[in-house]
Amino acid sequence: MTDGKEVIIQVKQLKKNSGSLEVLKGVDMEIDRGEVVVVIGPSGSGKSTFLRCLNLLEIPTDGDILFHGQSILRKDMKLDKYREKFGMVFQLFNLFENLSVLDNVTVGPRRVKKVPKDQAEKRAMELLKQVGLEDKADVYPSQLSGGQKQRVAIARTLAMDPEVILFDEATSALDPEMVGEVLQIMRQLAEQGMTMVVVTHEMGFAREVGDRVVFMDGGYVVEEGKPKDVITNPKHQRTKDFLSKML
């Protein structure tokens, strides 16, 4: 990754207002292919909003986002096509409650990419196996535990072959004993070279898996760098204060 760095996302002076509140006040960031960027920060710092701007669930107020060098905010941008390339894993899973586990994973490929049913199901079973849930294919989401739901959500995201996966506090709503099983899968994905932007409070994960840690506060990026620098030897006082509460 040292020489062949390929920037896939460039964020330039990104601003987002929500009503009269300025949530993002000018964020710059570059994300390389295969990189795992971990975003940390206190609640209300804008890190979830930042993530939601990346796949345009929230429309930025100002600034620009380039994907492979092309602005995604231009008028003729095909939003659905763009979102396909961005997987998103939510804090509250958001599995489709009317569909079985298998259908949750196949509905994207079948309806969006028009993959034939048998092909989509074969792939889905492989992905469910990868997240250790092949025996739950016919079960409905309401019958799963939180950790299982999140693993299905990851399989659903992978089924679309995304270029980047965004994790929005993917383990925050889980019981402590289930956090590990989800982090384990995220770790696997990172090892396979998936580009990931991870908003999390799991400092252990940030340190071990993150290529880069970004500390956000008050709508700005306060500090960023290698995990061992930011987490172990933070430069800014705000980072220090935040980490002292976390650890």
Next chain:
Amino acid sequence: MFGLNFSFLGKYWFYYADGLKVTLELAFWTLILATVVGVAMGMIRVQNYKIISPIIDGWINFIRGVPVMVQIFIVYYGVATSLPQFWAAVVSLTVNSSVYIAEHTRAGMQAVNKGQMEAARCIGMSKLQANWFIIIPQAIKNILPSLCNEFILLIKETSIVSVIALHELTYTSNSVRANTFLAFEPLIVTAIIYFIITYMLKKLIGILERRLHAHD
């Protein structure tokens, strides 16, 4: 028993049969049309389109504020004078019932967790696809109990079209009263028939609901 006399049924039962047939036809057509129109209005309303959503909103509020009987008179004597009685009745009952169904639909769609739409959009679905494959199937489950209620109301409301002399159940049972000079007994028979129809409908929808909730 209680000095009540039901011997008139032997001679007049076919009055009830004829009336029931008209009531059922009326209820059937109104139920279908009101559901289609109401669900469509509710779904458009919930999308917050710039011009059409406020128009639908105003229409719903207007219709809800006018008594059904007045609506029937307006349709029959004013708007659709060339329509036969039966279809004038269907139109006015549809207009009335569909606005309530629209409101139930809107509430049912809005009750679906916002995260469902976000997750659908995140895997690249268009808004239309997300509504069709994810939101609407879940909304139907939410709507069904209030829809059942609305259907029962609708069947009972068909009795009101006797005011434009359509020979449905209430009208024909009044004919029986006039012919037999019995003030009370024919109405008991009518009440029981209405109750049986609405009760059967309730049971039927109950079965459907249990099926839809099999996965919960």
